[in-house]
Amino acid sequence: MPAPGENLRINSTRLWNSLMEMALIGPGLAGGCNRQTLTDADSEGRHLFAGWCKAAGMTMGVDTMGNMFATRAGTDPSALPVYMGSHLDTQPTGGKYDGVLGVLGALEVVRTMNDIGVQTKHPIVVTNWTNEEGARFAPAMLASGVFAGIHSQDYAYSRIDPEGLRFGDELARIGWVGDEVVGARRMHAMLELHIEQGPILEAEGKSIGVVTHGQGLWWLEITLTGKDAHTGSTPMHLRVNAGLGMARITERVHQIAMSHQPNAVGAVGQVFVHPNSRNVIPGKVVFTVDIRSPDQAKLDAMKAEVMRAAHAVAAELGLGCGIEDVGHFDPVTFDAGLVKIVRQSAEKLGHSHMDIVSGAGHDACWINRVAPTVMVMCPCVDGLSHNEAEEISPEWAAAGTDVLLHAVLEVAQVVS
Numbered sequence: 001m002p003a004p005g006e007n008l009r010i011n012s013t014r015l016w017n018s019l020m021e022m023a024l025i026g027p028g029l030a031g032g033c034n035r036q037t038l039t040d041a042d043s044e045g046r047h048l049f050a051g052w053c054k055a056a057g058m059t060m061g062v063d064t065m066g067n068m069f070a071t072r073a074g075t076d077p078s079a080l081p082v083y084m085g086s087h088l089d090t091q092p093t094g095g096k097y098d099g100v101l102g103v104l105g106a107l108e109v110v111r112t113m114n115d116i117g118v119q120t121k122h123p124i125v126v127t128n129w130t131n132e133e134g135a136r137f138a139p140a141m142l143a144s145g146v147f148a149g150i151h152s153q154d155y156a157y158s159r160i161d162p163e164g165l166r167f168g169d170e171l172a173r174i175g176w177v178g179d180e181v182v183g184a185r186r187m188h189a190m191l192e193l194h195i196e197q198g199p200i201l202e203a204e205g206k207s208i209g210v211v212t213h214g215q216g217l218w219w220l221e222i223t224l225t226g227k228d229a230h231t232g233s234t235p236m237h238l239r240v241n242a243g244l245g246m247a248r249i250t251e252r253v254h255q256i257a258m259s260h261q262p263n264a265v266g267a268v269g270q271v272f273v274h275p276n277s278r279n280v281i282p283g284k285v286v287f288t289v290d291i292r293s294p295d296q297a298k299l300d301a302m303k304a305e306v307m308r309a310a311h312a313v314a315a316e317l318g319l320g321c322g323i324e325d326v327g328h329f330d331p332v333t334f335d336a337g338l339v340k341i342v343r344q345s346a347e348k349l350g351h352s353h354m355d356i357v358s359g360a361g362h363d364a365c366w367i368n369r370v371a372p373t374v375m376v377m378c379p380c381v382d383g384l385s386h387n388e389a390e391e392i393s394p395e396w397a398a399a400g401t402d403v404l405l406h407a408v409l410e411v412a413q414v415v416s
């Protein structure tokens with residue numbers, strides 16, 4: 001006689017329909033999503049998620065960072081809950097699945113448990129972490145970082161978006177400041193389902209990524225100051241061109257990442273040019289360098305080399321140079337016991353799988369500081385993400401969510 005829940009599979013049609021319904025909120029211009037954190041679209045998505053959680057019989061808690069926690073009771077209310085979840089906010093030109101699969105996959109796990117009345121010893125909590133992307137308000141994983149004690153709430157509330165709006169004011173404006181003290185909750189474990197956002201699983205023909213580690217990251221915001229001047233009448237030797245400095249540093253970032261291969265990456269993704277007029281030599285540029293590696297020594301070395309290169313280029317061109325750390329976490333090792341449970345769940349379900357290091361940052365990287373944590377990944381088409389054309393198959397979504405279901409049933413201990 002199989003143990004209760006042994007043959008359980010999620011309802012993949014229900015999951016896919018929920019993903020498609022959420023994707024209609026904050027639609028992008030090219031088929032993806034633009035549901036940036038603390039916008040009205042984010043709030044609308046939150047309300048849709050909250051309504052689904054209520055319909056699934058869960059009780060909702062919200063903390064002062066807007067993190068949402070929907071609880072399904074366990075048989076032992078004194079047992080610490082098992083958390084699952086990810087994020088509903090998206091990049092400005094984001095896809096339909098980055099983060100959303102982890103939140104709605106976790107909801108589908110609860111819906112499936114409800115279908116046959118599975119009871120677990122530990123309560124189960126489905127989570128939506130605020131501002132995972134860091135696109136509007138840096139750094140990424142801001143609210144899970146406050147929850148894990150990495151950032152103060154005052155720091156988080158003070159973060160400013162490109163329009164000069166304040167995180168704390170925007171959270172209040174959309175009405176999602178909760179009454180729970182952020183970080184007060186204790187967890188038995190946290191499991192996050194996420195698309196890979198890279199090409200490895202698809203290329204290897206694997207349906208499941210068993211995430212053993214996450215690479216570390218630095219976001220360095222560099223401000224170069226030169227002199228606005230006429231692009232036509234200013235002789236070349238009299239120019240103090242901040243735009244030229246940015247171009248040279250951008251090239252150096254690429255060279256530095258290439259010099260630390262394998263397992264090192266670097267790029268500049270966000271640039272603000274002032275005054276950004278066709279016939280004015282830029283007197284000021286502000287841009288963010290994103291460098292990452294799973295190897296601590298490489299990550300540290302790249303940061304030092306980028307800092308040196310930036311100051312050297314600025315000196316060559318007579319530019320002022322300021323560098324601010326606007327995001328950082330060191331390489332992460334996830335909980336070995338949970339990794340084993342995820343791997344065994346994939347094997348039990350007959351899904352092809354491989355161990356993998358996460359190239360992207362995730363809320364799990366911070367929660368790993370305060371509770372045993374692991375991630376489950378599914379492939380995405382051509383490894384593409386942070387692009388409106390991001391795509392996964394319903395089969396991949398179902399496989400990842402089935403693995404999440406069985407891993408959670410194991411960790412939360414099925415009672416009946």
Ligand code: HGY
Nearest residue numbers: 132133140360361362
């Ligand atoms: O930047 C990241 O890796 C994540 O997508 N926020």
Ligand code: MN
Nearest residue numbers: 087098099132
């Ligand atoms: Mn994500």
Ligand code: MN
Nearest residue numbers: 091098133386
């Ligand atoms: Mn993302």
